Amino acid sequence: MAASAATTSRPPLTRRLLGRHPIGYLFVAPYVVFLFAIFAYPLGFAVYMSFYDYFFAAPGAIVERPFVGLDNYTTALADPVFHRAMLNVVIFIAINVPLTVLVGLILATALNTAIPFRTFFRASYFVPYVTASVAVIGVWLWLFNSDGLVNNLLGPLAPDPSWLVNSFWAMPIIALFATWKQLGFYVLLYLAALQNIPEELYEAAEVDGAGTVKRFTVVTLPGVRPTTTLVVITATITGANFFTEPYLLTGRGGPAGASVSPVLMMYTEGIEQGHAGFAAAIGVLLAIGVIVVSLVNRYLLERS
Amino acid sequence: MATATQPQHPEVVEERARPIAAPSRRSRRRLWPLLGLTVGALVFLFPFYYMVIGALQTEPNSSISGAFPNPANLTLDNLRDIDRAIDLPRTLLNSGIFTGGVLLSTLVLGLLAGYALARLEFRGRGAVFSAMLLILIVPFQLLMIPLYVMIVRNYGLADSYLGMILPFAVSAIAVFIFRQFFLQLPRELFESARLDGASELKILTRIAIPLAKPAILTAVIVTFIGPWNEFLWPFLVTKQLALQPLAVALANFISTVAARQANPFGAILAGAVVLAVPAVVLFLVFQRHFRASNLGSAIKG
Numbered sequence: 001m002a003a004s005a006a007t008t009s010r011p012p013l014t015r016r017l018l019g020r021h022p023i024g025y026l027f028v029a030p031y032v033v034f035l036f037a038i039f040a041y042p043l044g045f046a047v048y049m050s051f052y053d054y055f056f057a058a059p060g061a062i063v064e065r066p067f068v069g070l071d072n073y074t075t076a077l078a079d080p081v082f083h084r085a086m087l088n089v090v091i092f093i094a095i096n097v098p099l100t101v102l103v104g105l106i107l108a109t110a111l112n113t114a115i116p117f118r119t120f121f122r123a124s125y126f127v128p129y130v131t132a133s134v135a136v137i138g139v140w141l142w143l144f145n146s147d148g149l150v151n152n153l154l155g156p157l158a159p160d161p162s163w164l165v166n167s168f169w170a171m172p173i174i175a176l177f178a179t180w181k182q183l184g185f186y187v188l189l190y191l192a193a194l195q196n197i198p199e200e201l202y203e204a205a206e207v208d209g210a211g212t213v214k215r216f217t218v219v220t221l222p223g224v225r226p227t228t229t230l231v232v233i234t235a236t237i238t239g240a241n242f243f244t245e246p247y248l249l250t251g252r253g254g255p256a257g258a259s260v261s262p263v264l265m266m267y268t269e270g271i272e273q274g275h276a277g278f279a280a281a282i283g284v285l286l287a288i289g290v291i292v293v294s295l296v297n298r299y300l301l302e303r304s
Numbered sequence: 305m306a307t308a309t310q311p312q313h314p315e316v317v318e319e320r321a322r323p324i325a326a327p328s329r330r331s332r333r334r335l336w337p338l339l340g341l342t343v344g345a346l347v348f349l350f351p352f353y354y355m356v357i358g359a360l361q362t363e364p365n366s367s368i369s370g371a372f373p374n375p376a377n378l379t380l381d382n383l384r385d386i387d388r389a390i391d392l393p394r395t396l397l398n399s400g401i402f403t404g405g406v407l408l409s410t411l412v413l414g415l416l417a418g419y420a421l422a423r424l425e426f427r428g429r430g431a432v433f434s435a436m437l438l439i440l441i442v443p444f445q446l447l448m449i450p451l452y453v454m455i456v457r458n459y460g461l462a463d464s465y466l467g468m469i470l471p472f473a474v475s476a477i478a479v480f481i482f483r484q485f486f487l488q489l490p491r492e493l494f495e496s497a498r499l500d501g502a503s504e505l506k507i508l509t510r511i512a513i514p515l516a517k518p519a520i521l522t523a524v525i526v527t528f529i530g531p532w533n534e535f536l537w538p539f540l541v542t543k544q545l546a547l548q549p550l551a552v553a554l555a556n557f558i559s560t561v562a563a564r565q566a567n568p569f570g571a572i573l574a575g576a577v578v579l580a581v582p583a584v585v586l587f588l589v590f591q592r593h594f595r596a597s598n599l600g601s602a603i604k605g
Contacts, residue, residue, distance in 0.1 A: 017427065023504050024424035031417035034474050039439040042450035049450065107344050110337035115342075123591055124345040126351060130587040130594070131580045132533035133413055134551045136556060137577035139351045142358055142569045148366045149354070180348070188595065241445045244535050248558055250307055263445045263536075270449045270539060283446045290443065 038144035046280045054277035065277075072281035082282065085262045086289075087261050088246075092261075093239040100235050101185050102226060107183075107218065108190035116220045123190075126184035133181065133244045140177055140249060164250050170171035174259055186231050190224060197208065197223035229301040233294045240290045243267065262286045359383070359573035366569075382574035389551040389561065389571060391545065392578060398465075399532060399549040405469040406531040407524055413474045414523065415516070418482025419508050423494055436476065444471070444537075452540050470550070472531055476525040482542045485519035486512060523592040529583050544558070550579050 014022065050072050057063040076082045111121060128136060143150050148164035163169045201219045210218060243263040246253040252268075253260035262282055270279020354371060362379040370377075371390030386392065420426075421433055451471055472508060489512070497507045513520070535551050542548045548556070552573040561568055589592060 006550065019426035019429070021420075021424035021426050021504060024429060027416045027420035027424060027504070027508075028429075029518040030413045031474055031479065032432060033435075034413065035439055037437060037443055038451070038471050039430060039447065040435075042447045042454065043439075043442055045454070049453070054453075056453070103344075106340065110340045110344075113337045115338050115341065119591070121341045121345055123588065124348050125352070126586055126587065126591075126594060129347060130529050130533075130583045131352075132551050132583065134533075134535050134536070134555045135355070135559070135576035135580040136351060138554070138569075138572045139355045139358070141367065141558070142364070143351065143354065143571065145366065145569075149368070149371060152367050181309075184348070187544070237443060241356075241443050243445070244555075248555055251559070261513040263448070266445070267451060272454060276449055276453055279449045283449055287446045296496035 020145050027227045031037040035237055036147075046283055049277045050281035050284050052277050054275075056274045056276065068277070072287065075278060076281050076285060079194045081257060081260060081265060082159055082262070085260045085265050088259060089240055089259055089289075091241060092170045092175045092178070093236055095172055096179050096239055097235045099176075100183060101231055103179075104183055104186040104190050104231065105224065105228075107187050108194055111191055112194045118202070122187075128181045129184040131181075134248065136181060137177070137248045139242065140173075143213050144173060161255070165255045170250045170255065170259040174242065175246055175251060176225065177249060178238065178242060182235070186235075189227050189231060193224040194220065223302065229298055231303060232297050236293050236297065237290055240286055320322070322557045341469070341530075345579070352580070352584075355573050358569055359587070361570055364569040366495040380550045382570035383578075385571040386554075386557070386575040386578075390548075390550075390557050390575065392550070392565070392575075393541045395548055395550040395553040396578070398547055401465050402468045402534075402538060402549050403528060405465060408528055409469065409473045410475045410478045410523070410527050411520065414478040414482055415508065415513060415520075417474070417589055418479050419486055419504075419512055420481045422486035423489075424504065436479070448536070451537075456541060458596060461541070463542050463544050463547045468538045469531075470535060475523070475527040475530060476526050479521045481519050481526070485516050489515060512555065521590070524544070525586060525590045528586060530581055550575070554579055568595065 018025070036152050051067060051069060052065045053068050053071075054065050093303075107125060111118060115121075141164070142148055144163040146165070147150075148162075149159035151162060159166050159169055197219060201223070202215055205215045205219050241260050241263055246259045246261045246264050247267075250259040253264050263286075266279040266282050269282070270276045310343075313578060321587075339603045357371065357373060359382055360373075360378050360380070361379050362381065364370075365377060366520055383392075411452060455467050455470060456462045459467075461470070491513065497511055497603070502510070513589070531549075533551060534549075535555055536550050539555065545553060545556075557575065558572055561571075
């Protein structure tokens with residue numbers, strides 16, 4: 001008790017400098033080291049590399065890696081493969097985001113009514129989210145194969161060449177796959193938002209004579225707006241980072257580069273070809289793009 | 305957790321309590337959502353059903369009749385084929401070591417950090433928390449190249465479990481879950497233990513952690529699906545099959561063997577089932593732990 005008596009008059013110097021529990025530093029130290037070593041330092045390293053002709057050498061070997069200024073960036077911005085990769089991000093987001101918001105909100109609204117088997121439905125939407133992409137891509141490959149079930153169902157309507165080897169359909173199928181895989185998570189987000197809308201708002205709207213549709217547009221939509229902002233931003237970030245789908249589903253960004261993604265390009269250029277500086281520059285450009293798009297989205301969604 | 309497992313919407317409770325005035329109108333109102341949800345469930349679950357069917361077929365049958373089980377066309381040979389190709393026990397063990405390593409370091413470092421961020425007062429705590437939030441919005445793919453250069457090239461950790469585990473060593477979701485849980489505990493609990501002269505480490509291990517069992521379970525389950533399903537990073541780190549997790553070995557099988565064999569789908573789907581089952585079963589058993597609030601920062605590419 002002597003310690004607490006002393007604090008009332010004048011706390012000791014260490015306590016004023018470090019706080020009540022200096023041992024806290026010891027407790028968070030491993031995590032802070034982890035954050036620094038795995039996030040902060042590599043982030044700086046990525047930016048650094050992007051200004052150099054950075055290539056791989058044997059560990060410990062002293063090699064000259066010349067400073068090249070903005071060369072990696074200008075090369076990337078002039079590269080048709082990079083243009084295609086960025087266009088694919090746009091196609092991916094243009095399909096994935098509206099579909100996610102629309103279907104996610106519809107399913108969450110339906111789940112939020114008094115219906116039987118709620119737990120079953122909720123679980124069934126979430127199963128793809130917890131399953132490895134590699135595993136479900138195996139099934140999608142089989143489904144959308146040229147003599148797969150989808151084409152057998154469609155018969156003469158099946159596209160030729162088939163979905164995954166068709167330069168028009170490859171990207172929409174990838175976007176559809178990613179939407180299907182992630183949707184359960186967004187349904188959960190929307191469901192949580194819907195459950196936070198006070199029931200009185202619906203009752204008040206009903207008293208004012210609002211029908212089902214009117215109640216949805218006047219009460220539900222404004223009520224889930226912050227969630228929509230979150231959904232749009234996270235779906236955009238996911239959209240900028242897809243890799244497994246073009247690598248496996250369409251066989252390394254095929255056909256003929258039609259489904260190449262920026263991260264797939266970083267892999268082939270940076271790790272397979274060894275142009276790490278160039279790949280880092282693509283990563284930085286991608287990150288800048290994502291930040292800008294997220295800020296614009298946020299501004300647009302929160303303004304209205 | 306202190307909150308209800310499946311939060312019920314107020315409307316649900318109220319509707320049940322209210323006497324039913326017009327049954328026909330009510331049932332019509334319930335029919336449309338039910339229909340939509342059923343169609344949705346079919347779209348989400350059919351590929352899983354089809355995965356199992358395909359994994360059991362002697363001859364992969366992608367015609368419409370092939371979507372129904374046919375006793376004459378059932379076999380477990382596909383499992384044997386995929387085992388021959390990618391050594392299932394070995395790759396499953398690798399997945400287990402990778403996932404187990406991530407879980408272990410997440411629990412040790414995450415509990416320490418979560419406790420300190422929630423219950424210890426020290427200068428800079430707010431800065432640590434802000435840095436954590438700020439740094440976590442950095443997409444992993446931006447870090448992919450520098451991490452590859454550091455871990456694989458400079459530190460020589462290619463084809464090693466340590467190299468696989470390092471970038472995932474502490475799951476941020478777990479730190480959040482622990483911090484939130486410790487913040488909910490009554491302040492007096494910690495103050496009285498401190499007055500009794502217990503050290504902070506003792507308070508953490510003897511009082512906080514035993515109370516945090518539900519939070520630990522949630523953190524373990526939510527963290528599990530990350531490394532178990534992860535493809536990109538272990539794919540970059542492991543070139544030898546002997547060290548590859550199942551997801552990587554199966555992906556390599558798909559991208560190399562698939563082109564050569566006439567119809568490799570039986571083996572691919574058998575491997576897919578083996579990869580999917582642990583995560584799906586874990587999810588179905590511990591469903592209530594998967595809530596939006598627990599998954600906030602779990603989104604990855």
